[in-house]
Amino acid sequence: MLGDQTVLGFLSSVFTTSPAFREARCRVWRGCTYSRRDRLRPLVKTLDSGGGNRNNDTYMDVDLFLSREEVTGIEKEKKVAEEDKQGIESFKEPPAPSKPERIQVITDIDDTVKSSGGLRVAGQYLGGIDSQYKRGDCYPGVFQFALEMATSGLPEDVEPLPMAVLTARARELKFALALEEHHPICRKYRYCGMERGFDDWGIGPVLYGSVKEWVFQSKKGVRKFRNFQLLHNYNASNCGVGMGCQTKYIYVGDTGELDLHAGKLMLQKYPSEMKAVFLHVVYNERDDPALKNYEDTHVKNVPVLFFRTYVGAARKAVEHGIISEAAMRRVAAKALKDLLRIEPDHSSSKWVDLRKDIKDSDLVPRRHWLWK
Numbered sequence: 001m002l003g004d005q006t007v008l009g010f011l012s013s014v015f016t017t018s019p020a021f022r023e024a025r026c027r028v029w030r031g032c033t034y035s036r037r038d039r040l041r042p043l044v045k046t047l048d049s050g051g052g053n054r055n056n057d058t059y060m061d062v063d064l065f066l067s068r069e070e071v072t073g074i075e076k077e078k079k080v081a082e083e084d085k086q087g088i089e090s091f092k093e094p095p096a097p098s099k100p101e102r103i104q105v106i107t108d109i110d111d112t113v114k115s116s117g118g119l120r121v122a123g124q125y126l127g128g129i130d131s132q133y134k135r136g137d138c139y140p141g142v143f144q145f146a147l148e149m150a151t152s153g154l155p156e157d158v159e160p161l162p163m164a165v166l167t168a169r170a171r172e173l174k175f176a177l178a179l180e181e182h183h184p185i186c187r188k189y190r191y192c193g194m195e196r197g198f199d200d201w202g203i204g205p206v207l208y209g210s211v212k213e214w215v216f217q218s219k220k221g222v223r224k225f226r227n228f229q230l231l232h233n234y235n236a237s238n239c240g241v242g243m244g245c246q247t248k249y250i251y252v253g254d255t256g257e258l259d260l261h262a263g264k265l266m267l268q269k270y271p272s273e274m275k276a277v278f279l280h281v282v283y284n285e286r287d288d289p290a291l292k293n294y295e296d297t298h299v300k301n302v303p304v305l306f307f308r309t310y311v312g313a314a315r316k317a318v319e320h321g322i323i324s325e326a327a328m329r330r331v332a333a334k335a336l337k338d339l340l341r342i343e344p345d346h347s348s349s350k351w352v353d354l355r356k357d358i359k360d361s362d363l364v365p366r367r368h369w370l371w372k
Helices: 002-016 019-031 034-048 068-090 142-150 171-177 184-195 211-215 217-237 259-269 310-319 325-342 349-360
Strands: 102-107 163-170 203-209 247-254 274-280 297-299 302-307
Touching: 102 142, 102 217, 142 184, 142 247, 142 310, 142 325, 163 217, 184 203, 203 217, 217 247, 217 259, 247 259, 259 274, 259 297, 259 302, 274 310, 302 310, 310 325, 310 349, 325 349
Parallel strands: 102 163, 102 247, 163 203, 247 274, 274 302
Antiparallel strands: 297 302
């Protein structure tokens, strides 16, 4: 009968087509609802009795089975869905953009920023030992050097961190020695920043020593290191406002009052957070006429660099990738202007030291008499 032929035709098409096509046909057949099968029964009876036209769309439900093109489309959609699923499973959130590394420059004051003049009281040096410069004279280029390091590598929209001060000055004598906003050193740092467009840059936290270290000189290095720990812990607890987590430290001191000891303690304890230690080589002509020779070294792979002038310090900072050559030229230009203002004798040891460092830095000043 025709009904049997219809069933046989369906089974033949199932077993003679591709597996994917057979699966699609069976899925559609199984998916037919009961009411749909009931609706098809009169059609089958009509065809079995010889009535109707097998090619007439009125009797043949042509959307009962999927065409080969539709099966191919389903296979493609399935493949795309599997690829999307794998892509979702393997997808990882992109890492958050890292904050720019900011440098906080930490400095001593006496014999590092300004000369102590080698003054003694009761047999003890008052602040430092340097006698090359007059007491109270600031070293040429010192403020520009600090600014160049603090701003090194920063995007234009990021403010540099303020200077931090570790000083052996006794907190008991702050009424006379405190570094307040109106202090000449604070003003000079601030003016230096304003010239570069950083109006809020200047002296920030100041950590003092005590009279105890003035009496027992050997404790000055440990005191400065402990003050650095206080600064470090404060910054670490305030990393949410841009300090601590992405902060590297550069310590600038001198060879006169155990700053080398303090710097080594910092490097031993916090090597990954220290970028460099710079030490100004000073001496007292009365007590030690011969200038000691200090060799640059490394502690925990962090450079410890010695210098006579801040032009020499800038040259070594360039060699270690801390500042750019353009920054070094700005330091040298500022140092020349500063020394011209405070030292009229161009044959003095101050000019000898500065000329040497300018020459070693391959800088050619416009005033040729500086080479003489």
